[in-house]
Amino acid sequence: MMQKPNNMMLQTLARLIILIILSFSIYLLLAGHNSPGGGFVGGLMTASAILILYLSFDLKSIQKAIKFDYIKIIGIGLLFASLTGVVSMLFGFPFLKQFFDYFTLPILGEVELTTAMVFDLGVYFVVLASALTIILTIAEDDK
Amino acid sequence: MTLLHWAVLLPFIAAILIPFLYKYLKRIHTGWFVLILPLVLFVYFLSFIPKTSSGEVILNNLNWVPSLGINFNVYLDGLSLLFALLITGIGSLVVLYSIYYLSKHKEKLNNFYVYLLMFMGAMLGVVLSDNLIVIYVFWELTSIASSLLISYWYTREKSVYGAQKSMYITVFGGLSMLGGFSLLYVIAGTFSIRELIANADLVMASSLFIPAMILVLLGAFTKSAQFPFHIWLPDAMEAPTPVSAYLHSATMVKAGIYLVARLTGVFGGAPEWFWIITIAGLVTLTWGSISAVRQKDLKGILAFSTVSQLGLIMSLLGAGSAAFYFQDGDNALYMTAILAAVFHLINHATFKGSLFMAAGIIDHETGTRDIRKLGGLMTVLPVTATISLIGLASMAGLPPFNGFLSKELFFTGMLNVTEYGIFNLETFGFIIPVIAWIASVFTFLYCILMFSKTFMGKFDISKLKVKHVHEAPIGMLISPVILAALVVVFGLFPNLLAYSLIEPAMAAIIPGILSPGEFFDVHISHWHGFSPELWMTFGVVALGILLFMTFKKWENTAFYRGEQDLFNYAYDSGYEGLIKGSQWITRLQMTGRLRDYFIYMNTFIILIMAYTMYRYSLPAIQSLDLSPIPIYFWLVILVFIGSIVVIPFINNRVALIIATGVSGFIVALLFVLFRAPDLALTQLLIESVSVILFMLVFYHLPKLKKVKTPPKMKAVKLIISIGFGLMITLGSLSVFSMGQEVNFDSISEYYTENSKEEAGGYNIVNVILVDFRGLDTMLEILVVSMAVLTVVSLIRLRFKGSEDI
């Protein structure tokens, strides 16, 4: 599996589907605070989009195209999550105290910005990279 | 923190510094630095003598865990001071002796002195604390230090055996003692010894009195090597000789005696206390002295003689405890016992210390301690021979040495017991002096044997490993000479100690008997006329010499040839049995079969759950307010059950993946129906990723085989799994119904109400995850990351050059 699939239909469809899934996953991530979604769901969604890529094309060409070291992304995610906690400590609040406020931005109008979003972004990265690393490590071992 | 607190803590601080001194000042023997500490402390404690001898006590409080009644309160009275002086005084001499005994080139001096200082601090802590818990902590520290010192030459098998044995026995005792202390706390509500003594009536009246007493005595008896726990002491002789002289004769083994003396004020007066301690002491005295005769190792003889002498002091304390029964009766009658106990405690430390050091010199110079190889050393080691002669004569109870005086007092104390007229003593009391007399005969015998076998007879160097034998260096002789000199001085002028040390210690052992300002009458005299005690001594000497003369006749009997204590067999076989037993149990249950483990675990879980539900009649599911079930729900559930129940019957890999996948997707659907959109989304995605993962792995695994299970096994499996399922169903229902019946405020409401105001989020589940319970989520992603690292290392890391692929 994941070595040499050769399916034109799948590949063409995949390009289209992945775009949709990726954008939906970003939506899920950002909307998580107020409607269903969040870091866990968003991360898994992105991971499955990338997995479809791997399934429809072969492992090597995708690895050439996406040159991320997923384990590093896990680290970055953990860093994001813990930094939001530490930053609030710097201002004399308890660890992981979150803040929010409403801002008016051009084009978007009034938008709620929260520090929890940064935390959720950390979760997103960790979940995304974890799912991918687990599967890709096993897939690579096929060789 | 007062100076007295620092006195306890200083040895520990010094122990931290020793390794550095050892490392950077290699040219000077580390012992010289160590020596300063006990000397300073000894002088410091000496300065308390005027205070304690006038009946004053010193109490300094230091809170430690006040909420639990645990405070590091230092308490100094006559008894504490006596022990503190012994610890620091003998400690100084032992350290001085060790400087010449242990070579600075060959030995790991840093280890040795760290342990020794640790012991010194702990021992001071035991005798200076007023709080039972603090005593317990220091008590266990002395056990640990003692074990470490016994196993100082840890490459020797016997050292490790001895260390283990002493550890097991003394720690067992220590734990029992902790139990006893806790019971005392339950009774009186305090850990303070002074308060306990003040409330002694309360303790005496309690139904927990006997259990508390026995538990405390277990601690004291194991530490002081009382019969039948004495077996650890002879094996502790594997320690370097300075340690044997210090811990295993002069100080640590007397901690049990200290505890008994200290708690006499709490327990004394009860017939049980009197009988248990007196009998245990006398049996130990006799058993120890008879066993000592059989030993061929110099230190073995000394070890058993220590056991026996400790028994002697113990029995005296038991006899003296009757003082509390009489309150203000004729105090000369029982006071002699207490006086003898305190006096002999001091005497024993002096003569036994000098004897151990002499044995150490013999070992050091001749390379052996076996009395069958030694002989005729009198001319070769004249000073050592003199020291030994003084020590042994004192131990045997010959005038004019201090041992004679305390032995006479001991006889008086034991004879007095018959006149108490309480505790049924009028019928059985006569046995007590008889036993004491018999034990003394054997004590006399092993003293002569030890001296004659080592120093008399023919000197035969061919039996020894060394080429030349010469007297020890002067430095090594200083300590035993000082101790031997003390033996003589205390023997000639016993009243030097009478009111400075002995009387205050006696007053501390039996507090509250005297009114303030009164003193016990302590006068130790050499000549009482031809009293029964003197005739007893004559008898001891006569019979002892007779036995010695006829020694040749029973030299070849089984009694003399065997060295092992009977109770060693019990200990060894008990130890073996414990290991074998646990191995047997382990082998019985650890079959290596996952199936068996699940059968055990689940059977117990089912039984416990069933019993709990029956006991608390949990499935009283009466007022179930169930949600209605829509028609379509039945359909979903039917497919769900179908996809699950079919799984055990599948023998095809792909079908297995599909069935588990289907069940997972239906769970996602159920989440939708249960109004959990976040869960549904997550489950859906996780299930997809899982299916890919399963496909990837199953691709490499072999095909599923149809397994034939014997019908009996199948039945067991079925019963257990169905029983487990049933319990879960009942448990789920009872929790659900309980939640409705009890009608408590759910903590969830807090989240529902505050999600918007506090965190600015509308999706409560997400707000809980990232805000309210952010730390949990944080740790969760950490766990996920660790799982990933595990997977990666399982696959990518390989052993190189082994059969691993």
Added chain:
Amino acid sequence: MELLMSIVIGIIFSVTIYLFMSKNLLRVVAATLLLSHGVHLLLLTMSGLQRGAAPILSFDADAYTDPLPQALVLTAIVISFGVTAILLVMSYRTYKVHKTDDLEELRGSADE
């Protein structure tokens, strides 16, 4: 509905335990997957089912389903994915090294 779900959960647990006692490594791994389903549903069922709207305040409903078990289950789902992954990889490696997936053969010698 809670009664029905409790019974369903009981069935899931029964099948899980039955699979755990099988000799085949794959069945054991599948059983852990099922077990996590069972536990997730159990958590939700015990708190009551379908009692109010989904816990999203913008629905502006009178009552919401208890959000706390949902948050618990959400984390549990992700964690159990990690556990399943480790178990799968371990069985995969075990098979590669020992060439068998039979737990009876994987027991090792008696004196080990």
